[in-house]
Amino acid sequence: MNHTFLVDAGRWLLNGYWLEPPQEAIAISGKILVSYGQDDWFSMAAKVTFAEQAKPDLILQSRGKLELDEMMFTYVLQHSLLGRLEGEGWITPHSIVQQFILLGDASRCTGFEHYWQVDANHYTLLSGIYRSHKLKQLLEATLERV
Incomplete structure (x- = not known):
């Protein structure tokens, strides 16, 4: 099965939960837009809304550069909670895995995102944020192409 998220331009709906212990999980929903410009440069914009x-x-x-022949990519990300991040990703046969680091952060904030392909129109997402090697936040969600 070929990937459709990130590899192809498209619109996606996100539904899931934000977890930040010791609080209870908060329902989230959102939209993701992936677009492509010249020379395999992609842009991704997402808005995630918290319930209530x-x-x-x-x-x-x-914004990143996807080398389809190598199935690896690098990207920069502006995150409204964290600031400016830099990362890299791998595209495997069944998933897309990304890791990132917050630039100029003394607390060593890092994170990951794992997109698992269910079928051509659906993915699951697990994303985590670490501070000083401790997991602080998780986001788990499903993505549906619209």
């Missing part, structure tokens, strides 16, 4: 306005919306804007 439990937290401010998450706004994510990234």
